Amino acid sequence: MFEKLKLRGQLIKAFRTAEIYRVIKRGDRTSYQFPKIHRIDHHHTYTRYAFSLVNGIDPELLNKKRWALRQVLGSNIEINGSLKNFSITVHHKSLPKMLTYTYDSIYSYIEKMELPVCIGQDIYGNPVSWDFADLETLLISGEIGAGKSSLMRVILTTWVKYTSPKELRLVLVDLKRADLGLFYGIEHVDALCFEAKDMRKPFALLRAEMYRRGDLLLEHGVTHISRLPFKLPRIVVVVDEMSIAKRETDLVEMIQQFASQGRALGVHTIIAMQRPDADLLNSALKANLRVRISGRQADAINAKVAGVLGAEEIDAAARGRMKIKIDDVKEFQAYFLDEEACKEMLSPYKTRVKDPEPQLEVVPQPLFGLLEKEEQR
Template sequence: PKMLNYSYGVIHSHIEKMELPVCIGQDIYGNPVSWDFADLETLLISGEIGAGKSSLMRVILTTWVKYTSPEELRLVLVDLKRADLGLFHGIDHVDALCFEAKDMRKPFALLRAEMYRRGDLLLEHGVTHISRLPFKLPRIVVVIDEMSIVKRETDLVEMIQQFASQGRALGVHTIIAMQRPDADLLNSALKANLRVRISGRQADAINAKVAGVIGAEEIDAAARGRMKIKIDEVKEFQAFFLDGGACKELLSPYKTLVKDPEPELEVVSQSIFGLLEKEEQR
């Protein structure tokens, strides 16, 4: 199909047994393209303007908000394009929403400290993954939209690389989105830790190779929402479409506070850490 509108009711039967489900479209045989982000915990999304990256991000995050409780999932969102993630302002699951590089340092430092704390918990209890702890900790997902904007902020890039490389056992997951894949940012170490890669159309084979999705340059430029995904092999699919207005309507029941139309530059709470302490005390 050339267009697939997002419907949570339609995809729910495909995801109900997953912990952190991703269901993003259909392949050429009409099968759902889905996986459990709790198992494949890092994702790179890239592609030219109009490829459907923004809609794809809305689909993934909206599904999580509807499927999980704030006690199960915490979100750290970075929207350096100031384009789409502001829709999630005021959602209980969101611990930080940053629009500039300087605003990322506080929540990232808190998150890194939380990773160290979780590592200590694994050692204390003699286990290798948070799922084996005697108490439940929420999953934490860091989303960075247009990472190329922080390319010169080496401290931030190093922390993002740390989240992607060390977060697996700690329940910390990473989504990186960028329009044009950057070979300097996507070095071999970082790319190796981005286990799922999705690309819309790329300008040429070189960009497709950097994005880690061979053949993305062959996608028809007129086919909006047509993408390729690489997990074990490269597969073409049509992504669900979810525009900003429909997304806002779906999210409205999950917003606890009425916010101004223009969100603040930084919204940081201690929710991740407060919730974790409560769970640990139980």
């Protein structure tokens, strides 16, 4: 009982320090109304406070004054909730400084998934994982050095090793010309584009494939490709540094179409960008990005645009430290996979042995079994 009272007093002190209260004046008297504390759960690994804001307190203060809350409660805190009801979790453990990716170490976590993503560990050593067949869109953002490239290698390498080319097809767009070339020659890859102009053909073919799949759903009277009497491969579109294609409005519209309409059709989307762009990440697109991962952001504005509040507070010196938002925001340590280790893992899956020539823009390969021209609708 005494411990709970002590913790309650500490939370009130944090609210006072952060000026999260409502000021009430009656004549010459001034009083302060703090958020209402509903519950305190104290464990050896964490303490969680559940509370609600009284009317008149701006919910944005919790994030704006996060630094002040950390000064009192501790540096490793998570804030979750919306409008009035919130929780603050104070972790008493620390994340590991580095985790090296190996496929064998994650297999037990993913073996029952269809399209598994396993990218790191949370503060309690639990895997950060989900089935991309269920949560089919992902935004990855963060400053240079945040670990986006390694994260992409981890996701794609896992898929290449876990799935067959009959189960998964990949359309890769690497507008930075920096990372996805490692996957040249992998049988799963239908297109590898390095310039915006070369995205049009594979994107048009993919859109035609979406129309074809939509017709199949209607023909068989089902609402998802998983309910068809035959199996179709999942298709994942990966666009690295989408902001470079910002002026190509037709391409941006197609990416938005893939993200918004692809779920039932087995078409999935990963968008990566260094600095989140509010114009590109408009409300329509953000609403369809069901998972968001961010490395360190330059400021709270960028973190808000990325949809991962608190990402600006990630320790810049902690390599691979990220935050993920599926339902709540959670900090985790991402697995690290360097280029040489990635090449070695991918080598058994290469159907072409040479690296792409510098002038190569698109890997010429049949896409999704369609004709060269987009079907006329």
